[in-house]
Amino acid sequence: MKPEEPFEDYRVRNHGPTGPAVTIGCTVVALSLLLWNMPIPGLRGAYRDMTAPAYGIARLNQNWGLFAPEVSQTSLFVHIELVHADNSVTRLDFPDGEPFIGTYRAYRWSAFEETLYEEPELQDHVLEWAVNQVDDPSSVVRAELIAVESDVSTGTSGPFVATYVRDVVASFEPT
């Protein structure tokens, strides 16, 4: 296209009959993005409650508030312990990675550990899966999902020595 080509010619040649559809689609999408992210929390919450299913279908749902957490939260590590009939324990850890290239794998498992910690539906499935990872699943009498959390960092600066608390989040006994 030459720079001086009239807009109408450009539109017809490049979009033809889809031009109006593209225009309307873009306008609707832009307005949807603006409304979903409106800066008034109360109004935004009510709007999201009403429209979440439609946004989910259109795949325009998003939550950038997750990048603004009240960050004095606990560090969370999750693993699985399989207790055998002879009281021995097999520990299963989720994959991790080194901080250079491995981080592009490890972030995914950090996210999974958080999801697993929060979602009871997923816990049973994962514990049942874990039992089948040992050579003799019949030797497992109990599978436990263990969360190791550090306490909340306090203050505003300076050295922070975490103390860790071990918690059994979920338990599964194979039949």
Next chain:
Amino acid sequence: MSMGRSGSPNGRFGRVSPSGLSLARLEQFWLKPVDAAPYVVARTGYGLLVTGWALSLVPDFDLIFGSQSLNDPFYPTWRVLSLFRFVDQPLVLGAGLAALIVSGAAVAVGHFTRLSLPLAALLQISLADYASAWSIGAESVMRLIGLFFGAFGLITATDRQGTATTAGHPGANPNGMIARWPVLLVQLQILLVYLTSGLEKLRGAEWQEGSAAYHALEIEHLRRFEAPEFLTSTSVLVTLMSWSTVIIELGLPVLLIWPRTRKLALLLAVILHLGFDVFLELGFFGPAMVVGLACFLDAPSAKRLLRRWPFRG
């Protein structure tokens, strides 16, 4: 022919509503031809991004998609448009992952973009949906860029989507220009990420008092490299890091919109994401945002980048 207040003379799109907003004006806004170079840079980045994302899934394929999957089939709730909603056998998911690697690479080198771009977007969204228990903000940014670029790829002929070689040469080649709507939508999305995130931070007590960066650096399970002790032990630095994050995030939308400050804004944004990426384990979030930021490049800068890119499409 010019498009003044009366709009197009053909009548169909030319009526101006009482509010002054007409379909013709909206068409001019969204379909205005612009230099393809910034889009081609962003599209190339998107191709590299989804290819890298797909490759990073390969070591864990069995645990996420395979016969040993930890995924609860009832867990994901947003699989309405997913390719793998009804057919999720490991073989199919594996073929999907392989197709994503191939189509992502094709997008990166600018080949068959009418097919490869929407396919890569659809596969990335579908696989991320399937693995939603493993997803964080990075996947959301990739999904939204994929939706806008994928739609553009689908409805625009390949030879009108721009290539690294032809971008910005309207006289020599018809694909030097593109309609600007995919670039505008990604720009809007990026602005909203910073604005929303910045405003949310502004409301948080720890961000206001300036201790948020200190606490963030102490979250072990999100840590990539440990911060030097002088950073966390110096109260002034901690406060500076916290407040500068909020100020940059709130300032970026304005600085990115204003052409005169756009280069400064891009530099600030890249520094911000580098800072996040060094200390925090955020996966593909930083790279995904940088891909979106490429849509704000001016055409000469984008062309300089494209000249260094060995694959010309």
